[in-house]
Amino acid sequence: MKRAAFILAANPLTLVGVMLVMLVVMAAALADVIAPFPAHRGAVVDFLNFNKPPGGDYLMGTDVVGRDLFSRILYAYRISLLMAVVVLAIAVPIGVTLGLMAGYLGGRWEYGLMRVTDVFLSIPPLVLALSILGVLKPTLLNGMIAITAMWWPWYTRLVYNITRGEKAEGYVLAAEVTGASRAHVMFREILPNCLPAIVTKMTLDAGFVILIASSLSFLGLGVQAPTPDLGSMVAEGARYLPDQWWLSVFPGLAILVAVFGFNLIGDGLRDILGGDR
Amino acid sequence: MTALLDIRDLRLSFRLWSGTVEVLHGISLSIARGERVALVGESGSGKSVTARIVLGLIQELRGARVSGQVSLDGQDLARVSPKARHALRGTDMSMIFQDPTSSLNPVFPILTQFREVLARATPGISLDSARDRATSALHEVAIYEADRVLASYPFQLSGGMNQRVMIAMALANRPKLLIADEPGTALDVTVQAQTLDLMRALVASHGTAVLFISHNLGVVREFADRTYVIYRGRIVEHGPTAAVFGNPRHAYTRALMAAQPRLTGGPLPEITERDPAFDAPAEVHS
Amino acid sequence: MILSLKDLGKTYASGPHAVQALAGLTLDVAQGDCLAVVGESGSGKSTLANLILGLFPATTGEMIFDGAPLPARRTLAHRRAIQLVQQNPASALNPRRSIGASVRLPLDVHGIGVAAKRDEAVTRLLADVGLDPAMAARAPSALSGGQRQRVAIARALACGPRLVVLDEPTSALDVLVQAQVLRLLHDLRLRLGLTYLFITHDLAVVRAIATRVAVFHKGRLIEEGATEAVFAAPSTPYTRSLIAAVPVITEEEKAMRDTLARGAS
Numbered sequence: 144m145k146r147a148a149f150i151l152a153a154n155p156l157t158l159v160g161v162m163l164v165m166l167v168v169m170a171a172a173l174a175d176v177i178a179p180f181p182a183h184r185g186a187v188v189d190f191l192n193f194n195k196p197p198g199g200d201y202l203m204g205t206d207v208v209g210r211d212l213f214s215r216i217l218y219a220y221r222i223s224l225l226m227a228v229v230v231l232a233i234a235v236p237i238g239v240t241l242g243l244m245a246g247y248l249g250g251r252w253e254y255g256l257m258r259v260t261d262v263f264l265s266i267p268p269l270v271l272a273l274s275i276l277g278v279l280k281p282t283l284l285n286g287m288i289a290i291t292a293m294w295w296p297w298y299t300r301l302v303y304n305i306t307r308g309e310k311a312e313g314y315v316l317a318a319e320v321t322g323a324s325r326a327h328v329m330f331r332e333i334l335p336n337c338l339p340a341i342v343t344k345m346t347l348d349a350g351f352v353i354l355i356a357s358s359l360s361f362l363g364l365g366v367q368a369p370t371p372d373l374g375s376m377v378a379e380g381a382r383y384l385p386d387q388w389w390l391s392v393f394p395g396l397a398i399l400v401a402v403f404g405f406n407l408i409g410d411g412l413r414d415i416l417g418g419d420r
Numbered sequence: 421m422t423a424l425l426d427i428r429d430l431r432l433s434f435r436l437w438s439g440t441v442e443v444l445h446g447i448s449l450s451i452a453r454g455e456r457v458a459l460v461g462e463s464g465s466g467k468s469v470t471a472r473i474v475l476g477l478i479q480e481l482r483g484a485r486v487s488g489q490v491s492l493d494g495q496d497l498a499r500v501s502p503k504a505r506h507a508l509r510g511t512d513m514s515m516i517f518q519d520p521t522s523s524l525n526p527v528f529p530i531l532t533q534f535r536e537v538l539a540r541a542t543p544g545i546s547l548d549s550a551r552d553r554a555t556s557a558l559h560e561v562a563i564y565e566a567d568r569v570l571a572s573y574p575f576q577l578s579g580g581m582n583q584r585v586m587i588a589m590a591l592a593n594r595p596k597l598l599i600a601d602e603p604g605t606a607l608d609v610t611v612q613a614q615t616l617d618l619m620r621a622l623v624a625s626h627g628t629a630v631l632f633i634s635h636n637l638g639v640v641r642e643f644a645d646r647t648y649v650i651y652r653g654r655i656v657e658h659g660p661t662a663a664v665f666g667n668p669r670h671a672y673t674r675a676l677m678a679a680q681p682r683l684t685g686g687p688l689p690e691i692t693e694r695d696p697a698f699d700a701p702a703e704v705h706s
Numbered sequence: 707m708i709l710s711l712k713d714l715g716k717t718y719a720s721g722p723h724a725v726q727a728l729a730g731l732t733l734d735v736a737q738g739d740c741l742a743v744v745g746e747s748g749s750g751k752s753t754l755a756n757l758i759l760g761l762f763p764a765t766t767g768e769m770i771f772d773g774a775p776l777p778a779r780r781t782l783a784h785r786r787a788i789q790l791v792q793q794n795p796a797s798a799l800n801p802r803r804s805i806g807a808s809v810r811l812p813l814d815v816h817g818i819g820v821a822a823k824r825d826e827a828v829t830r831l832l833a834d835v836g837l838d839p840a841m842a843a844r845a846p847s848a849l850s851g852g853q854r855q856r857v858a859i860a861r862a863l864a865c866g867p868r869l870v871v872l873d874e875p876t877s878a879l880d881v882l883v884q885a886q887v888l889r890l891l892h893d894l895r896l897r898l899g900l901t902y903l904f905i906t907h908d909l910a911v912v913r914a915i916a917t918r919v920a921v922f923h924k925g926r927l928i929e930e931g932a933t934e935a936v937f938a939a940p941s942t943p944y945t946r947s948l949i950a951a952v953p954v955i956t957e958e959e960k961a962m963r964d965t966l967a968r969g970a971s
Binding site: 637638 | 746747851852880881882883884885886888889892907908909910911913914915934937947948949950951952953954955956958959962963
């Protein structure tokens with residue numbers, strides 16, 4: 144812990160990242176309490192107040208049907224964070240397990256698993272997600288499935304590389320000579336040594352999942368109206384630029400804050416955790 | 421006669437997150453021209469760090485505090501600029517390391533690395549001159565198929581061959597001082613013996629002084645004229661090698677001798693790793 | 707004989723690039739002995755250790771352990787009976803496990819004792835190797851090289867093996883620590899009735915700890931016998947050259963070495 148504090152002191156940006164992410168998380172968690180117009184997250188219209196610029200009751204202005212942008216952004220953060228959590232919660236265990244198996248078991252396991260991984264990695268991420276969504280209807284759930292499908296290979300590759308290195312270490316040989324099962328060696332011996340890299344990557348990825356999800360909904364393929372989503376909001380407001388600039392700029396900034404925050408934490412974590420070995 | 425290398429009251433500490441760690445508590449050491457001096461100690465004693473301070477490598481680390489005097493040929497190394505100190509490396513003083521294969525750059529052939537070394541003393545040296553000088557340097561370390569070796573990469577040569585290449589490179593610019601950090605430790609015992617014989621002959625013929633760092637008592641005894649024994653950042657005994665080995669006075673030196681298994685056999689000794697007697701003041705043999 | 711090797715051999719690859727790491731090895735190891743396996747790089751000593759540990763199958767010959775042949779695929783019982791202490795203690799312990807957990811692993815794998823009592827067994831094992839049992843919760847990075855090697859020894863002995871392969875166990879240790887660990891290994895062997903296969907390149911260590919010596923050169927066993935006999939009168943020039951190359955610190959060792967060297971030429 145003291146070491147973490149020392150490194151944080153040397154990396155003030157990490158602290159900035161932590162604060163930004165906490166801001167995002169609190170905004171999402173306390174949306175019901177903070178939002179001045181909680182009902183605006185749904186299908187509400189208020190044509191008297193549409194397209195109002197920022198000011199007065201409406202901190203960030205209103206959209207084309209009169210909904211308060213600030214409130215919608217707070218609720219939209221919920222979707223973004225949900226995406227990040229669900230995608231990573233599914234993609235990471237799958238990717239890590241496959242990486243451990245490919246790296247430790249070697250032979251046909253390695254060949255088969257890594258070739259499949261290579262195929263997935265060679266398809267541009269967005270193209271893969273788009274093709275999946277082309278087949279399935281665009282919904283929040285299917286958006287998450289699409290992103291998960293393109294995300295796991297990165298963890299497989301990461302863990303595969305680390306596992307191959309750790310395989311040569313004495314403690315792996317010691318466990319094998321002791322008679323430990325292959326599952327034990329993979330999950331109880333090697334996996335703990337992969338954790339720093341995995342956790343760091345997950346933190347950085349949280350930001351990127353949000354970015355990709357926003358891109359998908361920008362293209363109209365993620366969450367559907369009236370659920371607020373940062374990417375969709377940017378898309379809707381795009382055609383009103385530059386006059387009603389707040390419609391795209393504020394959601395865009397919201398994405399930036401979240402992604403930037405996660406990136407900064409990820410960099411800091413790499414320094415804190417990486418120094419263990 | 422002034423000493424070639426004169427270290428006086430050298431102190432080193434590192435500032436870490438957990439506080440300040442003192443590594444050297446006032447080391448004094450001197451090497452005359454052409455003399456072979458050994459610095460013997462266990463890991464953590466500070467012997468490697470001392471060598472790196474002479475080369476000026478530690479001073480550049482963040483958090484390192486160095487005090488005391490280190491003079492090479494009368495020049496106080498603390499007073500010269502980092503640039504001047506850098507200029508001395510590879511020319512007036514050079515170093516060889518423990519594991520030869522990993523100390524050589526794996527992506528360049530030997531000739532390229534040799535040329536870089538020679539260029540330190542003769543900037544802009546031509547490839548042909550470099551090849552000629554490298555070839556004669558290799559002959560000096562009993563490598564006669566110089567062309568093949570110069571064209572090879574380090575991984576293509578054996579450990580013993582790489583060690584000899586490293587010695588040749590270290591002595592190519594005729595340095596006044598050679599620092600050898602546990603040389604030969606990574607080699608087979610027969611190869612190590614040959615390498616040390618070779619090194620001894622070469623430094624004698626070139627008149628190079630040697631600071632020989634080791635934890636291996638046998639090697640030190642066969643190689644060094646004088647020996648310094650270092651324990652936890654302090655010199656605890658020093659003097660001519662024969663005197664120190666023949667009549668060790670300090671408790672730590674005696675423990676080291678007793679702990680060394682003998683080729684002639686004998687019972688396994690009872691050793692205390694951290695005996696308070698080891699902190700006794702230094703013993704000097706004149 | 708606890709271990710009998712008959713015409714044991716291992717060849718890597720085949721055809722023109724085949725490497726014969728070990729060939730035609732026939733050797734017996736008596737229970738309770740400390741057999742030193744000596745050789746330089748390429749001698750085959752590591753291959754021999756790996757074969758005995760069952761890390762890969764032999765190409766030729768067989769190994770008889772405790773009267774029964776050792777198969778290529780080892781059972782849990784085999785694993786329990788033959789254990790290993792490695793050269794590099796830093797690498798041999800999982801940096802993400804406490805040393806107590808590392809020592810406990812063999813107990814868990816072989817189901818020794820009641821799960822709830824295993825921590826007590828770990829305490830006893832740590833004390834047996836001269837470590838403070840309170841260190842059980844520490845990570846390997848908090849220990850010195852000598853302490854880590856003791857942990858590795860405790861782990862190797864945890865499941866009560868009969869044969870322990872020690873692969874240069876003290877080569878990475880400082881002189882004082884080496885002396886302590888050698889002493890510990892010697893005492894443990896006598897107390898627990900263990901048999902050691904002690905691989906080393908250091909002939910002085912061989913003299914200090916081994917009851918018998920087997921000298922290997924380029925994959926073949928060239929000399930074998932009781933330690934005293936081999937050192938007093940080595941029968942091959944290679945053995946003599948090995949002894950002659952050892953750097954020594956006393957005059958009497960020097961005299962011995964010179965006598966042997968003269969005998970060689």
